[in-house]
Amino acid sequence: METEKTDRLVKSVRRGPFRTGVHAFLTGKTWQGIVRHKMLYLLLLPAIVLICIFCYAPMFGVIIAFQDYRLLEGVFGSEFIGFKMFYKILFDPESASYLEFRNTIYISLIRICTNFPIILIFTLLLREIHNRRARGFVQAVAYVPYFISWISIGGMSYNLFAVDGGILNQVLAAFGKEPITWYSEEKYWWAILTISSLWKGMGWSTLIYMSSLGSIDEELYDACVIDGGGRFRQMVTVTLPGIMNVIMLQIILDVGGIMSDNYDQILAMVNGSQSLNNVTRVVGTLEYEAIIGGSQYSKATAYSLLRGLIGMVLVLMANRVAKNSDNEGIL
Amino acid sequence: MARLRKIDAFSVVNGCIMALLVAVFILPFWIILTTSLSENLQVQSNGISLWFQGFTFAGYIFLFGMSDIFIRSLGISLLTSFTAAALSVIVCTAAAYALSKKYLVGRKFFNVFLMITMFFSGGTIPTYLIIRGVGIYDTIWALILPGVASTYSILLLRNYFYGIPEALEEAAYLDGANDLQLLVKIFIPLSMPMMFTIGIMTFVGKWNEWLPSLLYLGATNKSLWTAQYVLRQMLQDMQTLYGSSSTGSITNAPLITAKNAGIVIIVLPLVVLSPVLHKYFASGLIAGSVKG
Numbered sequence: 234m235e236t237e238k239t240d241r242l243v244k245s246v247r248r249g250p251f252r253t254g255v256h257a258f259l260t261g262k263t264w265q266g267i268v269r270h271k272m273l274y275l276l277l278l279p280a281i282v283l284i285c286i287f288c289y290a291p292m293f294g295v296i297i298a299f300q301d302y303r304l305l306e307g308v309f310g311s312e313f314i315g316f317k318m319f320y321k322i323l324f325d326p327e328s329a330s331y332l333e334f335r336n337t338i339y340i341s342l343i344r345i346c347t348n349f350p351i352i353l354i355f356t357l358l359l360r361e362i363h364n365r366r367a368r369g370f371v372q373a374v375a376y377v378p379y380f381i382s383w384i385s386i387g388g389m390s391y392n393l394f395a396v397d398g399g400i401l402n403q404v405l406a407a408f409g410k411e412p413i414t415w416y417s418e419e420k421y422w423w424a425i426l427t428i429s430s431l432w433k434g435m436g437w438s439t440l441i442y443m444s445s446l447g448s449i450d451e452e453l454y455d456a457c458v459i460d461g462g463g464r465f466r467q468m469v470t471v472t473l474p475g476i477m478n479v480i481m482l483q484i485i486l487d488v489g490g491i492m493s494d495n496y497d498q499i500l501a502m503v504n505g506s507q508s509l510n511n512v513t514r515v516v517g518t519l520e521y522e523a524i525i526g527g528s529q530y531s532k533a534t535a536y537s538l539l540r541g542l543i544g545m546v547l548v549l550m551a552n553r554v555a556k557n558s559d560n561e562g563i564l
Numbered sequence: 565m566a567r568l569r570k571i572d573a574f575s576v577v578n579g580c581i582m583a584l585l586v587a588v589f590i591l592p593f594w595i596i597l598t599t600s601l602s603e604n605l606q607v608q609s610n611g612i613s614l615w616f617q618g619f620t621f622a623g624y625i626f627l628f629g630m631s632d633i634f635i636r637s638l639g640i641s642l643l644t645s646f647t648a649a650a651l652s653v654i655v656c657t658a659a660a661y662a663l664s665k666k667y668l669v670g671r672k673f674f675n676v677f678l679m680i681t682m683f684f685s686g687g688t689i690p691t692y693l694i695i696r697g698v699g700i701y702d703t704i705w706a707l708i709l710p711g712v713a714s715t716y717s718i719l720l721l722r723n724y725f726y727g728i729p730e731a732l733e734e735a736a737y738l739d740g741a742n743d744l745q746l747l748v749k750i751f752i753p754l755s756m757p758m759m760f761t762i763g764i765m766t767f768v769g770k771w772n773e774w775l776p777s778l779l780y781l782g783a784t785n786k787s788l789w790t791a792q793y794v795l796r797q798m799l800q801d802m803q804t805l806y807g808s809s810s811t812g813s814i815t816n817a818p819l820i821t822a823k824n825a826g827i828v829i830i831v832l833p834l835v836v837l838s839p840v841l842h843k844y845f846a847s848g849l850i851a852g853s854v855k856g
Contacts, residue, residue: 272742273662276659279654279713280713281659287710291693376838377589383772388824389827395612402611441849533689541687
């Protein structure tokens with residue numbers, strides 16, 4: 234009786250969906266391919282696991298922006314409040330941190346609008362140095378700051394800005410001017426952050442332009458010279474169009490960076506000075522304070538999420554503009 | 565076509581600008597060096613100067629002799645940077661090898677899975693909560709593991725693997741080699757330059773990091789502080805160098821020169837190696853700008 238029953242069951246299974254579904258899959262090419270190369274999946278596994286933990290899990294962790302998150306209750310125990318936090322941080326002057334949001338945008342905007350053209354001009358000037366050795370030396374020196382940390386740059390700039398004994402104040406004294414307490418004067422700091430960014434990144438940023446300058450056909454320059462074009466004409470009619478693609482790429486990346494706050498840099502440069510808070514507190518400060526203080530997690534995460542979304546929209550827009558103007562985008 | 569270039573006003577002005585820039589790039593490094601080797605009292609009374617004011621190693625002796633905090637932090641920095649670099653090379657090479665195989669079932673899915681992480685990130689606080697959640701908070705792994713599996717590195721290596729001729733692989737395959745043997749015997753020896761690039765980039769990145777020490781370690785856990793973080797604490801308050809047990813007086817200590825000595829120690833290896841770093845970073849950058 235029993236065997237008959239199983240026989241029938243087996244038959245029905247073979248006839249049924251099992252045969253065309255799972256069975257076909259197990260004998261098909263796809264599954265055989267997976268089995269034959271199971272070693273490849275094993276090799277892939279560590280990277281996938283690490284990326285799941287350190288990239289994907291935090292992505293789902295942004296759910297705390299929609300919660301009234303408390304550390305003790307955790308992600309699963311905290312109360313879900315929907316978009317209330319976003320409403321609060323955008324429209325409720327009581328709990329919003331407009332200052333941090335404003336500073337984040339201003340500091341990045343100033344940095345991008347000044348650094349981008351200066352780096353481009355530096356590249357063009359560098360190209361006009363025809364002695365290979367001299368050019369190599371300038372480049373080699375300019376690269377160095379790229380490799381060192383913001384903390385060391387913060388320490389180095391203290392030699393410059395120290396109230397008594399700092400280089401800048403010694404120069405001021407030599408001209409008979411009063412010393413400036415750099416670490417408590419708000420008005421200088423957006424400039425200081427901008428210039429220090431430039432100092433660190435300028436040499437390295439020329440590299441990407443330089444490599445595409447090399448691919449410009451020399452004959453174009455010769456043709457321009459024959460047509461009577463001077464140095465400036467050559468720059469405008471040959472060099473700039475030749476590296477336009479890289480320039481557009483850089484602009485897209487820069488635009489995407491408008492919402493990132495270089496918190497690393499700011500914290501290192503201000504050297505613990507509290508009197509600069511009005512101009513140097515950024516969204517990153519909120520996140521940092523939430524972690525150190527153990528509260529306000531949801532608010533800081535909501536700002537961070539908002540910042541990320543705006544940044545992404547900006548990149549997509551810049552990419553669209555670049556593509557519409559006949560340049561390659563990044564996506 | 566060799567052209568004779570005449571020296572005109574533009575070249576002169578341009579040359580001057582470049583000379584000025586070179587000075588601006590070099591001087592900050594020069595100043596930390598001279599200050600670190602100067603007499604602290606002279607620096608205090610005369611201010612920072614471009615030249616040595618006296619010549620003494622007192623700053624360095626104080627930095628290393630006062631307590632073992634700084635030297636220990638250098639060890640921690642070396643350990644975390646090196647471990648992270650080694651792990652990153654191993655993990656990323658393995659993953660990149662698998663992804664470079666056209667016959668890998670689900671390859672498209674894995675590619676998208678990786679690419680997404682280049683455009684979205686959870687942000688500081690969720691990452692912090694995850695690090696607490698997986699139980700590595702306040703351990704050395706919190707400094708090492710984040711960033712080990714980097715999508716950028718995987719894609720660089722994958723593109724490098726694409727450039728290795730298929731004929732080599734087929735020959736080895738006919739000889740009976742399996743996937744792992746192919747990787748170890750053929751792909752890894754041919755990809756050493758790119759693997760080295762990944763390793764160096766990870767190492768320098770970790771060496772320069774300091775926020776993880778601040779965020780992922782308990783406030784009192786000095787034993788795991790990295791050199792960057794100790795330097796940061798020192799720059800703000802030299803008391804950091806004294807262990808919690810001894811509360812010595814720092815009135816006569818060479819504070820300014822010791823601070824600069826700390827910066828010199830942390831920056832010097834990178835400055836000296838910068839031509840090498842430049843070579844490898846540049847090869848990474850250029851490989852990355854080629855669309856895969």
